[in-house]
Amino acid sequence: MIRRITMPLRIGKVTIGGTAPIAVQSMTKTNTRDVRATINQIRSLEEHGCEIIRLAVPDEQSADSISTIKKSVSSPLIADVHFDYRIALAAMNAGVDGIRLNPGNIRDDEQMAQIVTAAKESEIPIRIGVNAGSLPSDFEPGLSLAERMVDLAMEQIRFMEDLDFNLIKISLKAFDVLATIQAYQMIADRASYPLHLGITEAGLPRDGAIRSAVGIGVLLYQGIGDTIRVSLSTNPCEEVSAAYEILKSLKLRQRGPTLVCCPSCGRSETDVLKLAQEVDKYLKKIREPIKVAVMGCIVNGPGEAKEADVGIACGKGKGAIFRKGKVVKTVSEENFLLALTKEIEKIV
Numbered sequence: 001m002i003r004r005i006t007m008p009l010r011i012g013k014v015t016i017g018g019t020a021p022i023a024v025q026s027m028t029k030t031n032t033r034d035v036r037a038t039i040n041q042i043r044s045l046e047e048h049g050c051e052i053i054r055l056a057v058p059d060e061q062s063a064d065s066i067s068t069i070k071k072s073v074s075s076p077l078i079a080d081v082h083f084d085y086r087i088a089l090a091a092m093n094a095g096v097d098g099i100r101l102n103p104g105n106i107r108d109d110e111q112m113a114q115i116v117t118a119a120k121e122s123e124i125p126i127r128i129g130v131n132a133g134s135l136p137s138d139f140e141p142g143l144s145l146a147e148r149m150v151d152l153a154m155e156q157i158r159f160m161e162d163l164d165f166n167l168i169k170i171s172l173k174a175f176d177v178l179a180t181i182q183a184y185q186m187i188a189d190r191a192s193y194p195l196h197l198g199i200t201e202a203g204l205p206r207d208g209a210i211r212s213a214v215g216i217g218v219l220l221y222q223g224i225g226d227t228i229r230v231s232l233s234t235n236p237c238e239e240v241s242a243a244y245e246i247l248k249s250l251k252l253r254q255r256g257p258t259l260v261c262c263p264s265c266g267r268s269e270t271d272v273l274k275l276a277q278e279v280d281k282y283l284k285k286i287r288e289p290i291k292v293a294v295m296g297c298i299v300n301g302p303g304e305a306k307e308a309d310v311g312i313a314c315g316k317g318k319g320a321i322f323r324k325g326k327v328v329k330t331v332s333e334e335n336f337l338l339a340l341t342k343e344i345e346k347i348v
């Protein structure tokens with residue numbers, strides 16, 4: 001896996017692109033005017049490891065809230081602005097760290113120039129956030145969805161470069177995973193700005209995480225992508241957990257525990273799935289990058305999970321606790337969870 005090196009960009013305290021780690025982003029789901037609720041959700045996101053947080057800024061009151069919110073949180077904040085250039089200007093005045101604009105719905109060059117000029121003066125990056133759902137209708141016939149998204153992004157890039165502005169990040173999101181992959185592959189050949197990856201409107205947690213893992217995972221494996229967001233129809237903290245699972249799977253980031261868990265089969269003589277769920281819940285409290293295995297059979301368990309730091313292989317009425325594949329003790333079934341968590345505590 002060779003990572004494509006892009007132009008590094010600072011978003012508040014976080015560097016993206018260049019050789020910086022791939023950053024995890026999410027978006028609040030509160031009404032931004034509700035300052036208290038928004039601060040609380042941002043803090044939860046920060047606890048889950050979210051590094052850049054976007055807020056919907058649909059009106060001037062939301063933009064004004066940014067200055068108060070910023071005082072209570074530490075993450076860089078991005079204002080998500082659609083349709084009205086004055087809201088982008090207000091968000092920048094309020095001290096936001098970045099702006100996301102959808103070029104499909106601010107089509108007035110004069111208004112866009114005002115935003116770019118203000119961003120340049122304040123050194124605030126702009127994400128050109130192309131979305132398949134809001135492409136202009138006046139496109140060249142015969143172009144694929146990916147080509148239309150790339151053309152719109154390139155048009156915006158040229159517009160900003162003509163104004164001598166290069167604090168640019170790009171995203172090209174669609175629900176269609178193949179179109180999204182193609183669009184990012186094309187833009188990666190044509191521009192060196194950092195890319196923010198995501199599958200838009202990906203869905204409920206299970207299906208959305210799968211779609212996102214396929215789309216984002218393929219691109220990351222090809223070395224494309226500098227920040228990611230897994231869009232899920234649920235609490236945004238789950239987006240962050242899913243994003244880290246994608247990055248951990250590709251060995252691009254390490255964060256928190258990883259649970260290795262067998263699917264169970266006819267060999268298992270215990271409720272291994274229930275135990276795995278209990279262990280998963282316990283691991284939510286742990287920050288260290290430990291690998292824990294819960295296996296349903298004493299014959300294959302330690303061998304199949306020998307890369308785990310610690311694990312349990314459950315047998316009939318008793319199980320083996322192992323470390324790096326070596327059995328360290330045998331425990332009775334009623335002590336499976338307790339014995340495993342005690343062993344984890346010794347490591348962390």
Ligand code: SF4
Pocket residue numbers: 262263264265266267268295296297298300301304
């Ligand atoms: S570890 Fe044992 S119980 Fe689990 S899937 Fe493998 S063989 Fe089946």
